[in-house]
Amino acid sequence: MNRLKQLGIDVSVGTLNFLANTGIMLPYILILFQYQKTQSATYLITLVAVYISRAASIFYTKRLNLRSSTYLILTLVFGALGSLPFALTTSLGWLIAGSVLWGYSAATIWPYFLTVKLHLTHTTHFKMKSVYWLVFLLMGLLLGLDFYLKLSFSLSFALLAVLNLVALPGGLLLNEFTHDFYRGQPNQRHGLKQFWRWWLSVVFFAAIALLTTLRKASLNISYWVTLGIILVALVIALIELYADRTKLVNFKLRLINRGFMLSYVLLFSSFMAYYYWGKLGMYLVFVVYLIGFEGGAGILGALAHHDADQKRRLGQGLLIAGHLLVLIPWKWPYLLGLLLIALYIGDDNPTVNRELYESEVVDDDSAIINKYRFSTAGGLLCQLVLFGLLVVASATHGLSLLAFFKPANASHWFLYTWAVNWPLVLCSLGITLANIVNHRKQAAADHPSQAK
Incomplete structure (x- = not known):
């Protein structure tokens, strides 16, 4: 009986691990597949809704006085509730409601899972078993079955709802294990305040929603109106960053730089790659990203002979070289x-992750969520710059925006290279150089005797 109970715990925690690792992309990908298959306005709206909910949730999730372990449980509940409408109905209202819940779950499950995992690492000997690979295999098999039986992904959506429920006992268990961490710590009340920022955020994410829609469909909006919307969104983004000027001072530029580069690689380059490799390009970029992201620490560590300072300098050098290439x-x-x-x-x-969590000036329970908050801000800045450049290039050459996102051929390759890619890369390089200089100044201030 005890072995059966332990197996149940392992499966539940393993499922939670799986959802945390795949949650940010899986809902979006499934809805994207459904939209590409049907070309339905309903699924276009839900696709935009889940994207905006995912982006907005990372900014406003810590406004309430809840622990990360509690938020983790909420992400599972919302994930289950958000999946069900897609499995049971095609009603737009229900699908939008599901998208909002699913977007919140997708955006926050990994940061809160990682936070709880770090809490446990520092307070207990709890270890998670790699059962999530079995869950991944099961999900892959059922997704293939969904394709084969042409069930419009209803089976996959239903399975995701079930997986969130299966993971719920694991989330509750982790919540119990973190009691020692939270014991004696004062509650940090965030509250609902600064309502002017909430109103600005509505305008900002409405602009992002419009731009996201323009990646998929043609709307009757002039280029200059679109450019005006982009500029307004950029101003709001800068106001938001200024309002948060006292938060994560030593990490903010680094995180914004990270988000900008991620958006360049995963968003812009996945489309730009078509002009080099055709339809294969998007998949090639994703494979390259996975190799770099999963193997970066090991590869750079080996090249630097596991010397931390040498690895840092090597990484910065490779990053600059990457921008130039x-x-x-x-x-x-x-x-x-x-x-x-x-x-x-x-x-x-x-x-x-380690430096943020171990920093004496950063709250342990909000360190990781704030990491993704400012990283997301960097990604959104990249998107706004990208769309601004794309609007100008398209307007001056009489092209539609969809000519870039849904090209019929690669005839405009050089236009997008010099008018969009080059300025975008130079922006990223500028932020990168500023981050490197800032990082070296901080290192010199922290270790003046080792400054070179």
Whole structure:
């Protein structure tokens, strides 16, 4: 009986681990598949809704006085409730409601899971078993069955709802294990305040929703109105960053830089890659990103002989080289440049997690969620700059925006190279250089005797 109980716990926690690792992309991908299959306005609206909910949730999730372990449980409940409408109905209202709940779950499950995991690492000997690979295999098999039986992904949506419920006991168990961490810590009340920021955020995310829609469909909006909307959104984004000027002062630029580069690699480059490799390009970029992100720490560590300072300098050098390579209008330097950028991101990711969590000036319980908050801000800034450049290039050459996102051929490759890719890369490089200089100043201030 005890062995059966332990197996149940392992499966539940393993399922939670699986959802945490795949949650940010899986809902969006499934809805995207459904939209591409049906070309339905209903699924376009839900696709935009889940995207905006996912982006907005990361900014406003810590406004209430709840622990990360409690938020983790909420993400599972919302994930289950958000999945069900897609399995049971095609009603737009229910699908939008599901998208909002699912978007929140997708955005926050990993940051809160990682936070709880770090809490447990520092207070208990609890270890998670790698059962999530079995869940991943099951999900893959059922997704294939969904394709084969042409069930419109209803089986996959239903399975995701079930998986969230299966993971719920694991979330409750982790919540119990974190009691020692929270014991004696004062509650930090965030509250609902600064309502002017809430209203600005409505305008901002309405602009992001419009731009997201323009990636999928043609709307009767002039280029200059679109450009005006982008500029307003940029101003709001800068106001938001200024309002948070006292938060994560030593990490903010680093996180914004991270988000900007992630958006460049995963968003812009996945479309730009079509002009080099055709329809295969998007998948090639994703594979390169996965190699860099998953292997970055190990590869750079081996090259630097596991010397932390040498690895940091090597990573920064490779990052600059990566930016310079993607400026070269040839597919192989472009791909190598993306790999170098991804290697840096992969190497820096565990480092920044550790430094944030162990920082004496950052609240342990909100460190990781704030990491993703400012990283998301960097990604949204990249998107706004991208769309601004794309609108100008399209307007001056009489092209539609969809000519970039849904090209019929690669005839406009050089236009998008010099008018969009080059300025976007230079923006990213500028933020990168500022981050490197700032990081070195901080290192010199922290270790003046070791400053070089």
